Amino acid sequence: MPGQAFLSRRIVTPAGIRPGAILVREEKIIGLVLADQIPPGLEVLDFGNSAILPGLVDSHVHINEPGRTDWEGFETATRAAAAGGYTTLVDMPLNCLPPTATVAALTAKRKAARGKCRVDWRPWGGVVSDNQADIEPLAAAGVPGFKCFLIHPGLDGFTMVTEQQLRAALPHVARTGLPLLVHAELPGPVDEATRHLQTERADWRSYSTYLQSRPEEAELSAIRLLLSLCREYKFRLHIVHLSASQALAELCGAKSAGLPVTVETCPHYLHFCEEEIPDGATLRKCAPPIRSRENREKLWQGLRDGTIDLVATDHSPCPTAMKHLDEGSFQTAWGGIASLSVALPVMWTEASRRGFTLVDLACWMAAVPALLAGCAASKGRIAEGCDADLVIFDPEAEFTVTEDRLYYRYPISPYLGRKLGGVVKATYLRGQLVFGDGAFCGEPKGREISCQ
């Protein structure tokens, strides 16, 4: 098997951007060489001035299958991923039915995924109110970590945990050595704010009503509780989708003190801001909410100084009707933003204007999420020994987001109509073209990753 050489003037490696060729054989990267050192007999694919990025790893995706495949599914989510430059998705244990909180549910998920995936994937396990006894069996069955909610997750089927239930789960989580990903909002401040808004008969078409209903205090108090539990139980803590920049100082302090905590934020918190959200624009509803422009810039600062470790999409699709677009009520609309197919250009548009490079993007959106999801040995980097997951990306090209470029089940998005910088021209999964020039190639070849 002679293999291939992926040639480019801009290969994005962890050590920097360099010209040359990535040598690929039997699904793996076997080396990086200069263009004039390509061994004879290889198939040379010359991408010229287009950049080659590592296939992105999204550690926060709601695929919703089995059980809510009418919202999304392995076929549609992995299609959107391939088009967006993602080659690995890590699926959240909720929104699907049954939730991935038992080994039997994990088995059902694996069965549902078979033959449908255009990119590789892994399943997170769930920590719910009553499954403490399932935590270690789930780890043994191959989940790379767990997810829990400190507040009602907005739909039935996956229960939140109280502090007491979390305390019952944490010794098990700690024994597995795997990370616990937490939706960090406490119900107290949300319930209190919501009660107050109901008494005032606030207008739920107004974004500011929704924002007031999910105050920063909810995130801040949850993060304080989690950091103290992290000190006590010594488990690996990961804060998903941080929105409240007020929490950055304490997170930074905890990290400096050596606590095993990592932090993620999402493209929508780094792109949108409260000041620009019109009334009724429920496509921008998510939880925790998008906050002020000033808050957005502080999140960018958190990425710059390393307090925020990674960027994941929190791709959370739903049928169009659930966004209640006619009524425009932020109270009843589904909270979730789907962005797998556009997250890379959204991030590049915002990051490049703040002086960041493609190396930063590859770190936040591939290498670090792969570490979190326990697959850094094979995913997330252009390096010898890794899978040949490669994205051909034109950073100078621009496009306007249209429905036909979204590829997930319901083509709704708050990014529609936005002009973005950077175009995914092709995506290779383990050396094979899975998406190129707007088309998907061949049968789905994605599989579950089992490496640790």
Ligand SMILES: [Zn+2]
């Ligand atoms: Zn989520």
